[in-house]
Amino acid sequence: MIRALLARMHQRHRTIKYPDGPAPALPARFRGLPRIETGRCEQGCRDCAEACPTDAIRLDGGGIRLDLGKCLFCSECERACPQKAIEYTQDYRLAASNREDLIIGEKDLRHAQSMGRELRRLLGRSLRLRVVSAGGCNGCELDVNVLSTVVWDIGRFGIQYVASPRHADGLIVTGPVTENMQLALRKTYDAVPAPKIVIAVGACAISGGPYLNQREQHGGAASTVPVDLYIPGCPPHPLTILDGLLRLIGRIGVAQVRESRG
Amino acid sequence: MTDIFVTGKNARPITLAALPECDVDALREGILQRVENGGRLAALFGDACEDGAIMMYAVIADDSEGQLAVGRAKLESASYAALTPDCAQAHWFEREMAEQFGLKPDGHPWLKPIRFQRPLSSDREPAELPQIGVTDFYRVRGEEVHEVAVGPVHAGVIEPGHFRFQCHGENVFHLEISLGYQHRGIERAFVGGPHKLTVHQVETIAGDTTAGHAIAYCQAVEALSAVSPPSRALALRGIALELERLANHVGDLGALSGDVGYLPTASYCGRIRGDFLNMTASLCGSRFGRGLIRPGGVAFDCSESDRAQLVEKLAIAEKDAKNAVELLWAMSSVVARFENTGTVGRAMCEEIGLVGPAARACGIERDVRHDHPAGIYQYAQVPVMTGHHGDVNSRAIVRWLEMQQSIEFVRDRLANLPASPLMASAAQIAADAMTVSMVEAWRGEICHVAITDDRGRFRRYKIVDPSFHNWFGLAVALRGQQISDFPLCNKSFNLSYCGHDL
Numbered sequence: 001m002i003r004a005l006l007a008r009m010h011q012r013h014r015t016i017k018y019p020d021g022p023a024p025a026l027p028a029r030f031r032g033l034p035r036i037e038t039g040r041c042e043q044g045c046r047d048c049a050e051a052c053p054t055d056a057i058r059l060d061g062g063g064i065r066l067d068l069g070k071c072l073f074c075s076e077c078e079r080a081c082p083q084k085a086i087e088y089t090q091d092y093r094l095a096a097s098n099r100e101d102l103i104i105g106e107k108d109l110r111h112a113q114s115m116g117r118e119l120r121r122l123l124g125r126s127l128r129l130r131v132v133s134a135g136g137c138n139g140c141e142l143d144v145n146v147l148s149t150v151v152w153d154i155g156r157f158g159i160q161y162v163a164s165p166r167h168a169d170g171l172i173v174t175g176p177v178t179e180n181m182q183l184a185l186r187k188t189y190d191a192v193p194a195p196k197i198v199i200a201v202g203a204c205a206i207s208g209g210p211y212l213n214q215r216e217q218h219g220g221a222a223s224t225v226p227v228d229l230y231i232p233g234c235p236p237h238p239l240t241i242l243d244g245l246l247r248l249i250g251r252i253g254v255a256q257v258r259e260s261r262g
Numbered sequence: 263m264t265d266i267f268v269t270g271k272n273a274r275p276i277t278l279a280a281l282p283e284c285d286v287d288a289l290r291e292g293i294l295q296r297v298e299n300g301g302r303l304a305a306l307f308g309d310a311c312e313d314g315a316i317m318m319y320a321v322i323a324d325d326s327e328g329q330l331a332v333g334r335a336k337l338e339s340a341s342y343a344a345l346t347p348d349c350a351q352a353h354w355f356e357r358e359m360a361e362q363f364g365l366k367p368d369g370h371p372w373l374k375p376i377r378f379q380r381p382l383s384s385d386r387e388p389a390e391l392p393q394i395g396v397t398d399f400y401r402v403r404g405e406e407v408h409e410v411a412v413g414p415v416h417a418g419v420i421e422p423g424h425f426r427f428q429c430h431g432e433n434v435f436h437l438e439i440s441l442g443y444q445h446r447g448i449e450r451a452f453v454g455g456p457h458k459l460t461v462h463q464v465e466t467i468a469g470d471t472t473a474g475h476a477i478a479y480c481q482a483v484e485a486l487s488a489v490s491p492p493s494r495a496l497a498l499r500g501i502a503l504e505l506e507r508l509a510n511h512v513g514d515l516g517a518l519s520g521d522v523g524y525l526p527t528a529s530y531c532g533r534i535r536g537d538f539l540n541m542t543a544s545l546c547g548s549r550f551g552r553g554l555i556r557p558g559g560v561a562f563d564c565s566e567s568d569r570a571q572l573v574e575k576l577a578i579a580e581k582d583a584k585n586a587v588e589l590l591w592a593m594s595s596v597v598a599r600f601e602n603t604g605t606v607g608r609a610m611c612e613e614i615g616l617v618g619p620a621a622r623a624c625g626i627e628r629d630v631r632h633d634h635p636a637g638i639y640q641y642a643q644v645p646v647m648t649g650h651h652g653d654v655n656s657r658a659i660v661r662w663l664e665m666q667q668s669i670e671f672v673r674d675r676l677a678n679l680p681a682s683p684l685m686a687s688a689a690q691i692a693a694d695a696m697t698v699s700m701v702e703a704w705r706g707e708i709c710h711v712a713i714t715d716d717r718g719r720f721r722r723y724k725i726v727d728p729s730f731h732n733w734f735g736l737a738v739a740l741r742g743q744q745i746s747d748f749p750l751c752n753k754s755f756n757l758s759y760c761g762h763d764l
Binding site: 003004007008010011014027028029030031051052053054072073074075130131132133134135136137138139140141142143144145146148149150151161163164165175176178179180181183184188209210211213214215216217234235237 | 377378379380394414415417418419420421422442443444445446447450451458459462463465466467468469470472526529530532533535536540543544545546547548549550552553562582585586589592593758759760763
């Protein structure tokens with residue numbers, strides 16, 4: 001017992017202050033939101049688009065269009081570009097409410113919006129989520145799970161992962177939705193009582209990710225269930241996932257409507 | 263009999279012309295003899311020939327000699343005498359071949375799909391594709407015998423799989439594991455590659471084993487293109503592989519603790535796991551090591567300041583892990599739950615061919631880093647850690663012992679980082695050649711077999727994740743256990759669903 005208490009002292013308090021305090025430091029080589037400067041492009045150059053393994057980059061009259069939903073954040077495009085027209089930044093805020101918002105050009109990414117007022121009233125302070133891996137590689141699953149550890153402690157925000165869809169307010173879906181998981185995903189969704197939300201985490205769940213060309217999968221969660229929040233990455237950093245969840249419940253990102261506390 | 267096999271070391275090229283084609287009975291005999299003499303079936307798989315016939319390839323690992331024997335046979339018809347009745351290690355492989363190529367192993371005791379996938383060659387597509395999970399399960403009948411079905415969607419944040427228990431009260435007579443839910447067609451995607459997506463698919467065969475599979479793949483490509491990665495790249499790959507082992511082992515120890523209701527260690531280890539992942543992220547920006555390991559070398563360097571910081575972080579994580587993990591064995595209630603739970607005996611382990619910590623927990627010194635060293639492990643050894651009893655406790659102890667060795671290894675590599683370039687220049691992949699590339703990842707032996715066509719493209723790329731060998735071990739471990747111990751037993755193996763399902 002003494003030993004357990006001493007260990008408790010050694011291990012200290014570890015929960016981060018974010019979002020009230022600063023976000024935890026990201027590694028110097030972290031690859032977050034890409035910054036695009038079409039003005040640097042050379043006429044006719046397609047190096048970035050050709051380097052991209054998931055064909056996430058389109059070049060049209062308006063310049064470079066990069067689909068964060070397909071992006072693996074491998075930065076092959078950045079390396080391929082002689083003009084530095086694409087540069088990956090440290091900006092971890094990647095979540096969006098609409099699929100088309102994830103296709104970015106020079107303009108800023110439109111960050112995820114919070115749930116509507118009524119949903120926020122119901123779920124904003126107590127959100128129970130069931131996680132369904134539908135062909136995921138366990139990368140997204142692990143970094144979703146990590147938010148339950150003492151460092152991130154999503155319990156602080158009333159968010160909890162639950163064991164049954166019947167106890168849940170919504171689903172987190174990872175993986176491209178394999179043919180072999182489609183029925184199970186649909187049944188799990190049906191078992192969640194309404195109103196309910198769906199969060200697609202990772203490139204696979206948004207677009208099929210590295211498997212987007214495979215006929216064994218369906219190209220992401222939206223093929224099977226309606227999606228309310230998209231969190232890009234391969235896998236997204238825990239901070240990116242947390243940012244998305246907190247925007248969804250209106251904890252950050254909206255003009256904070258606070259009840260008067262005197 | 264030996265002349266039907268070509269023998270060589272890990273990750274060496276073999277020209278297909280030098281590899282004899284024998285008939286299937288001779289291959290069968292050869293496999294059985296080698297396994298009888300202590301060999302281990304590392305891979306057994308099919309490949310569709312141009313004329314529509316199936317070529318069967320076998321890889322037998324001789325761990326004591328550090329040799330890999332490769333043999334092949336062209337099948338005249340789909341039927342052949344099954345190996346499984348005489349060699350239990352072939353059980354899962356033969357079911358896989360039956361599913362992928364329509365082979366009919368006569369006398370196989372339990373022939374049914376393992377993934378419910380489409381056949382690999384499209385001309386063999388059956389009129390009706392298999393429906394996932396729709397199959398006959400092994401059943402025990404009798405008074406008071408009941409069946410418990412779990413999954414595919416589980417209670418925790420884990421991957422999907424279906425478990426069917428035959429129970430008498432709380433006691434489990436038999437567990438059947440039915441997988442395939444994560445099947446996304448990786449082996450088929452590799453045909454004609456390497457493509458732009460190939461290396462990214464390699465990194466996500468099992469996302470928690472990115473370094474392990476990426477190294478196996480790169481070793482295979484390098485062997486086939488006669489490229490030797492520079493020494494600094496080999497050292498950095500070793501660091502990535504051991505950090506991956508450290509993160510997963512400490513995470514598993516925490517999860518085991520959580521599964522017996524001892525929350526302090528569960529909580530601490532969950533955080534310390536993140537510390538190891540963040541060390542990997544400091545090397546390459548990704549907590550899982552995405553983008554670090556590439557054919558020819560590594561894509562990121564470790565600067566002097568990175569190195570100093572890593573050494574410092576490693577020392578802190580070591581101290582924290584020791585503090586958290588050793589609590590487990592100071593708590594009699596934890597030890598009581600770990601000991602004699604989910605035991606797989608040494609003889610059973612040998613027979614079914616377990617790999618990784620699950621094998622070493624039975625006292626078997628089986629470790630690719632030691633038996634078939636490639637890359638950095640040719641120059642720097644990692645002692646093999648073993649347990650004695652093959653139970654949950656032994657699997658936990660082996661993980662903790664291995665962590666200590668991995669920390670030493672990473673520290674040594676960081677102290678002696680060779681100065682060299684990071685990448686060797688790429689070369690053409692040889693045509694009509696093959697190679698077997700093995701890596702000891704944190705779950706155990708990864709085996710990749712690449713076979714090229716006449717243009718130097720992959721005609722077949724076989725992936726054997728350690729989970730492929732070990733899922734059956736979990737089923738065996740559950741026999742005679744209480745069903746309530748399933749989560750604990752499951753976590754003590756912590757196998758990959760996606761690595762198995764491909």
